[in-house]
Amino acid sequence: MTWSILGASLAAHDLAASRHFFGTLLGLGTPRAVDPQTLAFGEGLRLRRPGRMLARRGGDLLGPAGARHVAIEIDDLHTVAGNLGKAAIPHVEADPAEFGRAAIWTLDPAQNLVAFCQRQRSEGDAGWHVHHVNLPAADVREATAFYVEMAGMTEGRWQAPAARGDFSIDPAELAVLTRGTDNSGLHIIRPDPGFALRNHFAHNPSIGGHPAFCVKDVGAVKARLEAAGVLVSDAGVYAMANMRQIYVLDPVSNMIEVNQVV
Structure with a gap:
């Protein structure tokens, strides 16, 4: 489907x-x-x-x-x-x-x-798009099976860079439901309290879920955020092959990821 x-x-x-x-x-x-x-x-x-x-x-x-x-x-x-x-x-x-x-x-x-x-929309180019939405689940396999069985979605294989960060890609702890090979789609993750500490981030993207927006120039986004006094975790290319990621909290503390293909 x-x-x-x-x-x-x-x-x-x-x-x-x-x-x-x-x-x-x-x-x-x-x-x-x-x-x-x-x-x-x-x-x-x-x-x-x-x-x-x-x-x-x-x-x-x-x-x-x-x-x-x-x-x-x-x-x-x-x-x-x-x-x-x-x-x-x-x-x-x-x-x-x-x-x-x-x-x-x-x-x-x-x-x-x-x-x-x-489905009814046609694709357009607004200069950005939703790359993925990350959802937390204590039982990753149970949640993944729901989307596969109910909506016919396909589980893919996580595409990590050769020198990835300190996190698990065990399918029992992290799953990706995707139509491609770029990890886009839906991410299901088991919350990991030590994720940020091990990767030296100020933010923990494994807890609470988040949307991820793919933009053309993530460096420019980071510069605007920091100029406005917003704390940014620049993860570089650490979780997804060929994808630079940054994390921030919005004004009401929703976790937000911004990324760019590099």
Whole structure:
């Protein structure tokens, strides 16, 4: 089945600060206002100010968790919905206005919120794109099997540089669901508390998940961030072959990766 990462959504309690961070410092351009609480940078990133609302369903108390999710384009949404139904995995239809197309919400085994969306877009060149979205999972194999079995996604082999950093590429600890050989797509990782210390980073990208944006000049992005006083971990080429990576926290401490093919 054909699929791709449509984008990621992050919580943003201060939309003005986040607009400047992503639009100017990262260079993602001018966003559009989806509604008074939501900004969109192309199809790849949505920033949503969470509302102060609670709802009770059975024994569960639900809050504004939908501000943070990954959206995956799929060419046969009907099949995905059928697979979820056969497996008795809870899922609900998205509001038609949410993604401008048919979509369904569900949770993967690691409790990551996922939207599967019917494919309809054409590719464009905005100077950047979503390279991957990283999701945490205590049981990497269980989470990976969900995407393979429910959405027909394909697990690939991690493409690491010859002199890689200090991290494990054991499939039980790190998996990549990809359509290519550049590690793009969906990353599933077991959180590793010592990751940053061993690699001499100020940030730990293995914890909490993150979107990764591929740009044409990551050095220029780093310079703008540091000039604005933002702490940057420059990982160089350490995890993915031919890919320089930097890590930062956005204004509300969402982990963000920016990378460039080198």
